[in-house]
Amino acid sequence: MISYLANPSRYLKFSKNFSPFAGWITLMSLLLALYYALLKSPPAEEHGQAVRMMYTHVPAAWCALLAYTCLTVASIFSFIWRHPLADSAAKSIATPGLAFTFLALLTGSLWGKPAWGTWWQWDGRMTSVLILFFIYIGYLTVWSVIPERKKAARLASIIAMVGFINIPIIKFSVDWWNTLHQPASISSVGSPGLPLEILTPLLLMTLSYSLFFMWLVIKGIEKDITKMNMQNRKNKPLAFTEVEDI
Amino acid sequence: MILNIIKRDIIIASRSGSSALNGLIFFCLFIALASISLGGTNEVLKPLSPALIWLAIVFSTMLSYQNIFQEDYKDGNLSQLRLGGVSALNICIAKSFSFSIQSIFPLILSIPIVAVFLDMPLSEIKTIIVTLLIATPGLTVYGVFSSAIAAKIRGGTFFIVLITSPFLIPLLIFGLESMNSASDVDIFNSELRVLIGLSLIASAIGLPASAAALKTNLE
Numbered sequence: 001m002i003s004y005l006a007n008p009s010r011y012l013k014f015s016k017n018f019s020p021f022a023g024w025i026t027l028m029s030l031l032l033a034l035y036y037a038l039l040k041s042p043p044a045e046e047h048g049q050a051v052r053m054m055y056t057h058v059p060a061a062w063c064a065l066l067a068y069t070c071l072t073v074a075s076i077f078s079f080i081w082r083h084p085l086a087d088s089a090a091k092s093i094a095t096p097g098l099a100f101t102f103l104a105l106l107t108g109s110l111w112g113k114p115a116w117g118t119w120w121q122w123d124g125r126m127t128s129v130l131i132l133f134f135i136y137i138g139y140l141t142v143w144s145v146i147p148e149r150k151k152a153a154r155l156a157s158i159i160a161m162v163g164f165i166n167i168p169i170i171k172f173s174v175d176w177w178n179t180l181h182q183p184a185s186i187s188s189v190g191s192p193g194l195p196l197e198i199l200t201p202l203l204l205m206t207l208s209y210s211l212f213f214m215w216l217v218i219k220g221i222e223k224d225i226t227k228m229n230m231q232n233r234k235n236k237p238l239a240f241t242e243v244e245d246i
Numbered sequence: 247m248i249l250n251i252i253k254r255d256i257i258i259a260s261r262s263g264s265s266a267l268n269g270l271i272f273f274c275l276f277i278a279l280a281s282i283s284l285g286g287t288n289e290v291l292k293p294l295s296p297a298l299i300w301l302a303i304v305f306s307t308m309l310s311y312q313n314i315f316q317e318d319y320k321d322g323n324l325s326q327l328r329l330g331g332v333s334a335l336n337i338c339i340a341k342s343f344s345f346s347i348q349s350i351f352p353l354i355l356s357i358p359i360v361a362v363f364l365d366m367p368l369s370e371i372k373t374i375i376v377t378l379l380i381a382t383p384g385l386t387v388y389g390v391f392s393s394a395i396a397a398k399i400r401g402g403t404f405f406i407v408l409i410t411s412p413f414l415i416p417l418l419i420f421g422l423e424s425m426n427s428a429s430d431v432d433i434f435n436s437e438l439r440v441l442i443g444l445s446l447i448a449s450a451i452g453l454p455a456s457a458a459a460l461k462t463n464l465e
Contacts, residue, residue, distance in 0.1 A: 079458075127415070134412040141408055145399055154462045155395050159409065162391065162455045165447060166412070 006085055008225045015222045022218060026211040033204035041201045053111035055201055059209035061104040064132065065167060067097030067213060071139075072164045075157035084228075085221070087153035090160065091143060092220025096213055098136040105129060128170040135163040149228075247332050248340040255344035269306045269349050270356060276302040277360055288365050295364040296374055296425045303353050303378065304414055307385050310349045311406045314341055314393035319463070324397075328464055334457040338390055342453070346386045354378050373428040377421045377441060384445040387452035388413045394459040416444055 005011050037055040071093045078086035108126070109119045120126065139159050146152035280298050284290050291298075318324045327337055354375060361371045392409045396402035424437035 127419070131412045131415050134408075138409040138412065141405060142395070145402075145405055151462055151465075155459055158455050158459050158462075159395065162451055163412070165451065169416070 006083060008085060008229075011085060012222060012225055015218055019215065019218045019222065022211065022215045026208060026215050029204065029208040029211055033201060033208045036201035036204055041197050050111060050114045051198070053107060053114075055205045057104060057107040057111055058202060059206040060100050060107060061129070062206055063209045063213050064097060064101040064104050064129070065170065066210065067093055067100055068132065068136075068160075068164070068167055070217075071097060071160050072167075075160040078153055079157045079161065082150075082154075085225075087149070087157075088221045088224035088228075089217065090153070090157060092217055092224055094136060094139050094143075094160075095220065096216045098133070098140065100209075100213070101129065101133045101136055105133065125170065128166060131166055132170060135159075135166060139163070248336055248343070251327070251332075251337065251340035252344045252347070255341070256347060259344075259348045269310045270352050272306040272309060273302050273353050273356065274360065276305060277363070281364065291364055292366070295361070295366050296370065297422055298364070299357060299360065299374060300378075300418060300421055300425075303350075304385070304418055306353060307349060307389060308407050308410060308414070309403065310345075311389040311393050311410065312396070312403050314345050314390055315397040315460070316393070316402075319397040324460070325464055334460045334464075335453065338394065338453050338456045338460060342383075342386045342390050345389060346382050350378075350382050350385060354382075370425070373425055377424055377438065380438065380441050380445060381417050381421050382445075384417045384448040385414070387448045387456070391452045391456040391459065394456040394463065397460070397463045413448070417441065417448075420444060 005014055033055075037052060041052075043049045043051055071090055074086050074090040074093060077083060078090055105126075108129075112121070113119055139156055142156040142159060143152050146155060277298060280302070281291055284294065315324065324337065328334065357375055357378070358371055361374075366374075388410050389406075392406045395409065396406050399405055420437050420441040424435055424441055427435050427437055
């Protein structure tokens, strides 16, 4: 499947058929999840109505980490095999990843005010997500600063792989430093976690966020390939003339 | 070969003189400006002084990262070394040593003098020097890494600060945490061990990564 798609023109054909389908699925699941999150689920005991913040905050944070993991995988592919499609993938994963990280920070801050009485606190998880935000910015800066595409892709992939050290730190920061941010609610199967009527919209929202992320990446790769094709066409001379030796 | 590169770098730095001192001057200026802006009384400065010294050192090393590779890249020395059969990894290791000798050790040596101005107790001076010595590999390797990436970019100081700051934040956090929980009896607390781990991870991952980046830039 992957080796079949690892060809720009085949990918474009696939994406043209698949992306509308993925887009509609995303929209449907988002509508369903929003119905559950906003109307069907009851307010939680501790947080009251503010619990609905969770349905936007947790999936955004999840997608930020998912995006970085995908970015690292794409970077490994691009570093080892120097495949141009892997470069496009890494580049178009990073932009939504940055957006999701920003969203996680923003909604977390908005939720923190009613829950903890503060917009921001320098505790383990918040600081490490902020570091993740800076790494995304640094990664995207490499792409914009270095003009040659191949070199930029290679250097950016090195940065992405080094930055991956941060991901386990974010994941386990709440367990290591017992500070303000509460530990993960969905930890393992069978543990007394969330009640079902809160868990359902949360999982649905996570699913639709991930689908949305997938759709953004598919469209982003498509755009990047089209842009490259345009540039290649522009660089070609319009006509050839041959000078004969006399 | 590694020793030769280190020797050469140190000779160049000692002959040019001024550029090696830039970091030290920046360090002292930062401390002076910070103390003046905080009011200058000992009651205010005393609890803040470890954080001030750490910040000053992190900033002044960040500003000197640019010089690690740029000069040698511009005048072709790096390409010449590569042509002579020196591996990129060896160049990076040599540059790490010469950077820490040129730019970080002078700062650490000047701490006892600066500490007098901030009225720090002797035990605190000892622990801050120990934590900084342990953090030196981390501070150095991330600098070599970012400089290898930015070797080609003109005026890349801002770019380097942008890349390195996410990696230096954990070092800063754990360095200061281990300062806070250090006591006279037990200097090796758990935070210090995390700091040692961070430095080791930085060397293990950062050196091959900077070698790869250097190779890409020299292609």
